[in-house]
Each structure stands twice: as C-alpha cells, then as structure tokens.
Amino acid sequence: MKIKVNEQLIGLTPYQPGKPIEDVKRELGLDKITKLASNENPFGSSEKAKEAIRNSLDELALYPDGYARNMREKVAQFIGVDENQLIFGNGSDELIAILCTALLSPAKNTVMANPSFSQYSHNATLQGAEIRMVENINGEHDLDGMLKAIDENTAIVWVCNPNNPTGTYISEEKIVNFIKNVPEHILIVMDEAYNEYSVAEDYPNTLSYLKDYPNMIILRTFSKAYGLAALRVGYGVGDPELITALDPARGPFNTSRIAHAAIVAAVDDQEFIQTCVKANREGLEQFYQFCKENRLDYFPSQANFILIDFNRSGQEVFDYLLRKGFIVRSGTALGYPTSVRITVGSKEQNEEIIQALTEMLGESR
Numbered sequence: 001m002k003i004k005v006n007e008q009l010i011g012l013t014p015y016q017p018g019k020p021i022e023d024v025k026r027e028l029g030l031d032k033i034t035k036l037a038s039n040e041n042p043f044g045s046s047e048k049a050k051e052a053i054r055n056s057l058d059e060l061a062l063y064p065d066g067y068a069r070n071m072r073e074k075v076a077q078f079i080g081v082d083e084n085q086l087i088f089g090n091g092s093d094e095l096i097a098i099l100c101t102a103l104l105s106p107a108k109n110t111v112m113a114n115p116s117f118s119q120y121s122h123n124a125t126l127q128g129a130e131i132r133m134v135e136n137i138n139g140e141h142d143l144d145g146m147l148k149a150i151d152e153n154t155a156i157v158w159v160c161n162p163n164n165p166t167g168t169y170i171s172e173e174k175i176v177n178f179i180k181n182v183p184e185h186i187l188i189v190m191d192e193a194y195n196e197y198s199v200a201e202d203y204p205n206t207l208s209y210l211k212d213y214p215n216m217i218i219l220r221t222f223s224k225a226y227g228l229a230a231l232r233v234g235y236g237v238g239d240p241e242l243i244t245a246l247d248p249a250r251g252p253f254n255t256s257r258i259a260h261a262a263i264v265a266a267v268d269d270q271e272f273i274q275t276c277v278k279a280n281r282e283g284l285e286q287f288y289q290f291c292k293e294n295r296l297d298y299f300p301s302q303a304n305f306i307l308i309d310f311n312r313s314g315q316e317v318f319d320y321l322l323r324k325g326f327i328v329r330s331g332t333a334l335g336y337p338t339s340v341r342i343t344v345g346s347k348e349q350n351e352e353i354i355q356a357l358t359e360m361l362g363e364s365r
C-alpha cells in the first residue's frame with residue numbers, strides 16, 4: 001500500500017471483541033451458543049425502552065438533537081446533577097477517545113493501572129502520549145504507585161472502578177485519599193461502567209466529590225446493567241467548565257435519536273435494573289460456590305463478571321468451553337494468562353457453564 005498512516009497506528013490492533021455468536025456456530029457446527037464474554041446483560045433490556053424505540057421509528061429521517069436534551073434532562077434529574085455537567089458519547093468508549101483527543105499529545109503522559117480496560121492505552125497511543133502502567137496488586141489498582149507515577153507532564157490518570165477485568169473495587173476511603181493527592185492540573189477519569197452492579201457499602205459515591213474536585217470526570221454507560229449496548233450511549237459527569245471545554249472534541253450528532261428515546265424510558269424503569277442487579281448477585285454466588293468446591297482462586301466481584309484462575313492456560317480453558325458452546329474471555333489477552341473472565345448469565349446459563357467447567361476439571365484429575 002502507498003498510503004502512510006500515522007506512526008502511532010503502526011502495531012496497534014483494533015479492539016478485539018468477544019467472539020461473535022454467529023462465527024462460533026458456523027465454525028463448530030453447534031446450534032446453541034451461550035455468550036458470556038462481553039459483560040452484556042443476560043436479561044436483555046427494559047420492555048419500556050423497546051416500546052420507546054418502536055414509537056420513534058417514524059422519525060428515522062431526522063437528525064437527532066445534538067444536545068440530546070430529552071436524555072440529558074432525564075439523566076441529570078436521575079443522578080442529581082445539573083444538565084451542563086453532562087457529556088454524552090457513542091458508548092463510553094467514545095468518551096475515552098474524546099478525553100484522549102482533548103488532553104493528550106506526544107508531550108504528555110497518562111497514568112493507568114495494569115491490567116485494566118484496554119481502551120485507555122489504545123486511545124492514548126493514538127495521540128502519541130507516553131503511557132505509564134502501574135501493575136495491580138492483588139487485582140486492585142496500586143493507587144500509591146499511580147500517585148508516584150504522576151509528574152508535571154501527566155494529563156490524565158485513569159481509575160476503573162470496579163476494575164475490568166478483575167471485578168475488584170476501590171473503597172470510598174481509598175478513592176478520597178487518592179483524589180485529594182492528585183494535582184489539580186491532572187484529570188482523574190473514574191470509569192464506573194459497572195456502578196449499578198456494585199453493592200458494597202463502601203463503594204464510593206463519587207458524584208458527591210465532584211464539586212470539591214473539578215479535575216474529575218465520572219464515566220458511566222447504558223451498555224452494561226441497562227442492557228442497551230447496541231444503542232451505544234455512555235455519559236461523562238464533571239464540572240461544567242470542563243464539560244464545555246471537552247465538547248468541541250465530540251462529533252455533532254454522536255448519539256442517535258433512537259437511543260435518546262430508549263434511554264429516557266430505560267432510566268424510568270429502575271425496577272428492571274434492580275431485578276438484574278439482584279440476579280447478578282445470586283449468579284456470582286453460584287460461581288463463588290463452584291470456585292470454593294474446586295479450590296480455585298477468584299476475585300470477589302462488584303461487577304457482572306468474574307475472573308477465575310484455573311491454574312492452567314486460560315486459552316485452553318477458553319478453547320474447551322468454546323467446543324462445548326460457551327464463549328468466554330481468555331485471560332491471556334487480559335493480562336491474567338491462567339484465568340478466564342466469565343460474564344454472569346442467567347441462573348440456567350451459570351449452571352450450564354459450571355457443569356461444563358466441572359467436567360473439564362474432572363477430565364484432568
């Protein structure tokens with residue numbers, strides 16, 4: 001090829017999503033596939049959201065409201081912030097990209113935990129910034145190590161809470177101590193993609209710290225607990241001045257009209273969320289029980305997935321499960337090579353995968 005892309009792209013691979021169900025069906029000739037790989041909601045989404053989408057089908061020819069007023073009012077009211085504190089993205093993935101575009105450059109560095117969500121380093125690399133990875137301790141962010149990695153050229157520090165891929169969380173006390181110690185010129189990104197699933201009493205209410213720390217932005221998404229991953233909507237909450245400064249880096253119609261309608265309805269259906277969160281806790285208990293019975297290490301999870309250490313190649317466990325019709329995430333690509341990450345499914349799905357895993361362990365005894 002004669003075209004020369006920017007140097008930062010060379011060697012970067014596009015995001016590797018969980019294997020699509022259709023591909024697996026075709027490759028292995030299976031007719032039933034259970035995908036527990038991408039932390040999608042096994043119960044789908046609110047019926048009210050679907051109804052709202054059906055009702056918006058006559059407006060497909062119209063551009064969406066670029067300001068997303070209806071969705072903005074609903075979300076602002078629901079979480080108790082002002083409308084000018086919100087920025088919406090085509091998934092929180094786009095917000096991660098917007099933050100990197102707005103704040104990073106080859107002269108800057110960015111500090112993040114490792115392993116954590118891959119898109120922080122991916123987008124930082126696209127901007128040519130220096131990436132400073134701080135190894136997790138026991139699956140959790142080493143917040144002191146992250147503070148030490150910061151210097152005058154640091155522009156963003158990323159906190160994933162609960163962390164993907166471990167499911168571990170950082171308590172309010174630790175978070176407050178951390179944000180107090182981050183210099184004011186550095187943006188703290190709190191990625192809370194799984195916050196609805198977090199039930200620990202000391203899981204931080206970061207929204208309440210925003211007024212004291214205008215150098216923080218909180219990222220949330222409708223892709224996980226709300227089960228609306230197909231619609232691609234995430235949001236950032238921060239100081240109005242920060243939000244205004246970021247807005248030019250956002251595409252003009254980056255969230256769709258259909259999505260706005262669905263999300264207004266979905267936010268009103270908290271009963272759906274509560275049902276899913278409860279089922280998720282029960283599902284996690286199924287996996288904890290399995291791990292205990294089989295003496296497998298795992299990280300207690302505040303999210304809708306669990307990282308289990310099988311003490312053997314995670315890729316092998318992945319391949320075994322694939323042949324049995326289950327798609328999970330191999331820990332190999334996630335920085336935990338002897339583990340797999342399993343999304344908590346419905347009670348039956350959990351029983352089925354636990355059955356397959358029990359057989360796998362039995363075969364190698």
Ligand SMILES: *Cc1c(COP(=O)(O)O)cnc(C)c1O
Pocket residue numbers: 090091092093094117160163164191193220221222223229232233234
């Ligand atoms: C899933 C996920 C996201 C991205 O979600 P979107 O679908 O882009 O909103 C962001 N951060 C973490 C940690 C995630 O697991």
